[in-house]
Every structure is written in C-alpha cells, then in structure tokens.
Amino acid sequence: MPLLTLREAPPERLDFLAVNPLALSGLSQGDAERLVVGTTRRGLVLGDCFTVKLDGSDTLTIAGGHARLDRVGASLTEGAIRVEGDVGQRLGAGMTGGTLTVTGNAGPFAGSGATGGTIRIEGDAGDHAGGAVHAAKVGLDGATLVIRGSAGDCLGDSMRRGLIVVERAGAFAGARMIAGTIAAGTVGDHPGYGMRRGTLVVGGHGALMPTFVETGALDLVYLRLLAKSLRPLSARHADLLSGAPKRYSGDLATIGKGELWVAA
Amino acid sequence: MAEMTHLTLNGIPVEDTFAEAFDVAGTALIVTNDTARWAMIAATVMTGFATSVIGCGAEAGIDAELSPEETPDGRPGVRILLFGFEPNGLKDQLIKRVGQCILTCPGTAAYAGVDGPTKIKLGGAIRYFGDGFAVAKRLPDATGRTRRYWRIPVMDGEFLCEDFVRAVDGAVGGGNLLFLGRTHADTLKVAEIAVEAAAAVPGAILPFPGGIVRSGSKVGGRTKGMMASTNDAYCPTLKGRAGSKLPTECNVVLEIVIDALTSQGVSDSMRAALHAATEVGAAHGLVAVTAGNYGGNLGRHHYHLRDLIAKEA
Numbered sequence: 001m002p003l004l005t006l007r008e009a010p011p012e013r014l015d016f017l018a019v020n021p022l023a024l025s026g027l028s029q030g031d032a033e034r035l036v037v038g039t040t041r042r043g044l045v046l047g048d049c050f051t052v053k054l055d056g057s058d059t060l061t062i063a064g065g066h067a068r069l070d071r072v073g074a075s076l077t078e079g080a081i082r083v084e085g086d087v088g089q090r091l092g093a094g095m096t097g098g099t100l101t102v103t104g105n106a107g108p109f110a111g112s113g114a115t116g117g118t119i120r121i122e123g124d125a126g127d128h129a130g131g132a133v134h135a136a137k138v139g140l141d142g143a144t145l146v147i148r149g150s151a152g153d154c155l156g157d158s159m160r161r162g163l164i165v166v167e168r169a170g171a172f173a174g175a176r177m178i179a180g181t182i183a184a185g186t187v188g189d190h191p192g193y194g195m196r197r198g199t200l201v202v203g204g205h206g207a208l209m210p211t212f213v214e215t216g217a218l219d220l221v222y223l224r225l226l227a228k229s230l231r232p233l234s235a236r237h238a239d240l241l242s243g244a245p246k247r248y249s250g251d252l253a254t255i256g257k258g259e260l261w262v263a264a
Numbered sequence: 265m266a267e268m269t270h271l272t273l274n275g276i277p278v279e280d281t282f283a284e285a286f287d288v289a290g291t292a293l294i295v296t297n298d299t300a301r302w303a304m305i306a307a308t309v310m311t312g313f314a315t316s317v318i319g320c321g322a323e324a325g326i327d328a329e330l331s332p333e334e335t336p337d338g339r340p341g342v343r344i345l346l347f348g349f350e351p352n353g354l355k356d357q358l359i360k361r362v363g364q365c366i367l368t369c370p371g372t373a374a375y376a377g378v379d380g381p382t383k384i385k386l387g388g389a390i391r392y393f394g395d396g397f398a399v400a401k402r403l404p405d406a407t408g409r410t411r412r413y414w415r416i417p418v419m420d421g422e423f424l425c426e427d428f429v430r431a432v433d434g435a436v437g438g439g440n441l442l443f444l445g446r447t448h449a450d451t452l453k454v455a456e457i458a459v460e461a462a463a464a465v466p467g468a469i470l471p472f473p474g475g476i477v478r479s480g481s482k483v484g485g486r487t488k489g490m491m492a493s494t495n496d497a498y499c500p501t502l503k504g505r506a507g508s509k510l511p512t513e514c515n516v517v518l519e520i521v522i523d524a525l526t527s528q529g530v531s532d533s534m535r536a537a538l539h540a541a542t543e544v545g546a547a548h549g550l551v552a553v554t555a556g557n558y559g560g561n562l563g564r565h566h567y568h569l570r571d572l573i574a575k576e577a
Binding site for chain 2: 161224228
C-alpha cells in the first residue's frame with residue numbers, strides 16, 4: 001500500500017490535486033518525491049513534507065493529515081485514499097470515482113463538484129460541504145458524501161445530484177439545491193433556502209422559511225426506495241423515514257419541486 | 265392424422281411434427297402494490313386484451329407473483345411479460361397499458377423487470393401526465409446500480425415509475441401444442457393441466473384466456489382480405505371433409521400458445537406442458553397431441569415434438 005507519512009506541519013497550504021494512487025503508480029520514487037504540491041513561489045514538493053513509500057497498489061494512505069492539505073483526492077477516479085488525520089478545503093472536489101476516507105475533520109467545500117465515488121469524513125466538515133465553490137454552478141454532482149460528525153452552514157449548497165448523509169448540519173442546509181438528496185440527524189435554520197428540486201430528510205430542524213408549505217404526513221412508495229438506499233450507509237438515517245414523516249414542499253419562491261421530510 | 269403418428273408419450277400418440285414460432289420483441293415489468301391482491305388487479309388489467317399481437321397490438325401475461333423480498337420497493341408484486349412484433353410497437357403498447365392500467369390503479373408502482381440491449385422509455389414518457397410537477401430521482405438499487413425513477417403526483421399520492429425498461433434480444437412468440445380430445449370437459453381439463461405446467465416455467469407466459477385458445481387459425485382465408493381464418497383442418501364439425509386432420513373419435517381440439525423471453529423458455533415450457541398433458545391424457549380421453557406450423561417457412565424457430573418427448577433437453 002503506498003504510504004505518505006507527514007514529517008512536519010506544512011509551512012504553506014499544499015495542493016494535492018496531482019496526488020492519487022493511479023498517478024503515483026506510474027512514478028518512480030524520485031519523481032513522486034519531486035511532485036510539486038506547494039502553492040507559493042517556494043516550489044514545495046511532496047518529499048519536503050512527506051516520507052514517500054510506493055508499491056503501486058490502488059489504495060493510498062496519507063498518515064498524518066493537516067488542515068493545510070487542500071484538494072486531497074480531487075483527481076481520484078478509482079481506488080482509494082485514506083487520510084489518517086485532518087484535511088483542508090475542497091476535499092475530493094471534482095472527483096469522479098473511488099473511495100476517499102478522512103479520519104479527522106475536513107475544511108470547507110468538501111466534495112464540491114464531485115461526480116462519482118464515495119467520500120467519508122469521520123470527523124466534522126466545514127461550511128459548504130457538498131456545496132458549490134464561489135462562481136461555480138453546482139456543488140456535489142453525483143458522488144456520495146458521508147459526514148459522521150457535523151457539517152457547517154450551507155451544506156449541499158447548489159448540489160445537483162448525489163447523496164449527503166450527515167449527523168448534524170448548520171443553517172441553510174440544502175440551500176439552492178438543484179436536485180439530489182440530503183439526510184441529516186438535525187439541521188439548523190432555513191433548510192432548503194431557494195431549493196428548486198431535491199430531497200431533505202431530517203430528524204429535527206431550526207426555523208423554517210414561510211416559503212415551505214406542509215403537505216401532510218404521507219406514506220409514499222418513494223420513501224421505501226430512499227430508505228433502502230440509505231440503509232447501507234446509515235441505518236439511523238434510513239429509520240428517519242419510518243412511521244409517517246411530515247412532508248413540506250418548497251422552496252415555493254422558486255419552482256418549488258423540492259421537499260423536506262421531517263421524521264415523525 | 266393416424267397415418268402421421270409415429271411417436272407416443274405416456275401412451276398418448278404424439279404427431280411427429282413441430283411448432284413454428286417467431287422472433288418477437290419482449291420485455292418484463294414488475295408492478296407492486298401495498299397488497300398482493302391489488303398488485304394482481306393491476307397486472308390482470310394491464311395484461312387484458314393482449315392475446316394476439318395482430319389484433320391486440322401486444323401479447324401479455326403474468327409470469328410470476330413476487331414476494332416483498334423479490335421486488336424493488338419491498339411490497340408484494342407481480343411480474344408481467346409483454347411481447348410485440350418489434351421494440352417500437354412494444355413501446356407504444358407499454359406506454360398505453362401502463363398509462364391506462366398501472367398509472368390509474370391505486371397504490372401501484374412500476375419497475376423494469378428484465379435487463380436487455382434495447383431501452384424503452386416508460387416513466388420518461390408517462391411523466392408528462394404530471395404536467396411539469398413530476399420529478400425524477402436517481403437511487404441505487406440492491407446491487408448498487410443507480411436507477412432513475414419518475415415521481416408523478418396523482419390523487420392518492422405519487423405514481424412511482426422507472427424511467428425506462430429494456431427489451432431483450434431473442435424473445436420468441438408462438439410456441440404451441442394442440443390437444444385432440446373426445447369431450448369438451450375432459451379436453452379442457454387436460455389443457456388446463458398443460459397450461460399450469462407451461463406457465464410454471466420462468467420467463468414464459470400463455471397469453472390466451474386461461475392460457476388456452478379454441479380458435480386456432482391458418483394463414484389467409486377464402487374471403488378476400490382475411491389475414492387469418494379458422495383452422496378448418498382441426499374443426500370437429502368439418503371432420504370427414506378433404507383436408508380434415510381429425511380422427512373420427514376426436515370431437516374437440518384445444519390449443520395452448522406460449523411466448524417467452526428466450527427460445528429455451530418456449531422449449532422448456534412446451535416440454536413441461538407435453539409431459540403434464542400426456543400424463544393425465546389417458547384418464548381424460550386424450551386422442552393425440554400435435555402442434556401448429558405454417559410449413560416451416562414463416563417462423564425461424566421450430567420446436568419438434570420428437571425432441572420434447574425426452575424429459576431433459
């Protein structure tokens with residue numbers, strides 16, 4: 001298993017876009033150590049901060065994460081990356097496949113624009129997890145994002161496709177959603193602000209906007225399929241849909257084809 | 265008739281001939297409901313008036329009842345098979361039948377029931393009934409493969425319908441057996457037993473009423489313009505005329521017709537029916553078993569009864 005071991009705290013933010021198991025498998029030890037990961041004029045390379053051990057397999061372990069490691073797994077297409085520690089912003093941004101696991105916390109914009117694969121964050125995620133970066137049209141775009149801890153504000157902002165499972169989320173969860181699904185133990189104020197389509201499933205929520213209208217406690221066939229798809233990721237989130245959850249339709253300030261399900 | 269019989273099975277003469285069948289487009293649909301009863305109501309209505317492609321546009325039947333564990337949404341369900349001449353005609357019939365019989369039926373949802381090379385748009389067409397309020401949802405199924413569903417608002421909640429189904433390659437329509445009997449009641453009983461055995465084969469249906477057809481046909485007719493007319497060679501009232509194939513003791517002929525998703529399905533189903541019918545044949549006055557063909561030039565698939573007499577292929 002290829003292994004990157006952090007030797008010391010990076011002196012600047014690092015961009016890990018070029019680091020993935022597939023790319024490393026084609027590099028010699030020297031070339032891998034000379035991969036440029038710095039973001040300043042200093043020209044920091046991978047070998048400056050990490051001990052590099054290669055073996056060509058498709059699972060990369062980064063032992064010792066740091067909040068300055070940005071875009072970890074952003075170019076992942078297959079295989080797996082496991083980070084033992086924290087990561088910085090844009091974790092797995094734009095990734096198209098594979099499995100990305102972070103045992104610590106992630107910075108903002110985790111999973112932004114990711115079209116495939118699964119991202120797991122064992123700790124907390126920052127603001128805009130699964131959300132669109134500034135000036136981008138879409139956030140999460142087909143990947144699955146699982147956050148075991150809590151997420152910040154604007155979770156899944158402008159997400160277009162895919163699934164987010166989170167324990168707790170801040171305000172404006174699912175804001176401006178184009179489509180997709182978010183399942184959360186609890187969310188803060190104004191969930192689904194400006195959402196067009198998409199599904200929010202929550203155990204509890206903060207203040208709701210007046211542009212969400214209650215449509216009753218409905219037992220739809222769709223909920224069975226949704227619960228089935230959630231169960232492998234989190235049985236607790238799947239159970240939010242049992243009983244007869246209360247449905248709100250919104251955001252009626254937009255086309256209003258989104259929905260908020262609140263556990264019974 | 266008598267001079268052509270060279271074979272016997274369980275003491276019943278079996279004519280040494282073949283059933284001639286055709287390549288058709290076939291698909292499967294799973295319909296589910298909160299109760300098995302309502303799933304069956306939906307399936308029965310959808311497969312109604314679907315005995316012959318020529319007159320009904322499609323041939324359809326119920327393949328199997330499904331337990332909640334076997335359906336995508338964990339509710340009781342029914343697997344329907346639908347056959348047409350070609351995928352476009354099948355699509356037209358599928359949309360009409362789902363639109364009129366499944367969409368309308370309280371509580372029913374519809375899913376693709378078979379994999380195959382040809383996509384047939386289903387929910388993606390019916391969604392227009394939702395008048396712009398319908399939404400699509402992609403969800404992974406039990407195997408992890410993502411499937412797309414349409415959720416169409418209706419008065420009891422939502423009609424959930426898979427975006428598309430698939431038509432299989434290699435579906436065959438028109439496998440058949442003819443049972444020559446002495447009395448109507450006895451021959452019907454033999455045919456019923458044959459239908460039960462034939463229908464038990466997975467992926468095979470018998471589209472006629474109760475699986476049985478009494479008006480077997482030949483190609484063309486004496487009246488100008490008739491594409492098909494009565495199979496006079498097997499009509500008991502026409503016995504004794506030139507061309508009649510019925511022995512004097514035969515007073516009734518009933519036919520079963522089989523469509524299946526594979527040629528093997530037709531063959532298995534015919535074999536099961538032939539064995540089941542001949543086993544009870546002696547007790548019910550069965551005179552002989554034969555099969556219908558058009559001389560072998562119209563259909564690509566020939567199922568020789570000689571080959572079906574062996575228990576296994």
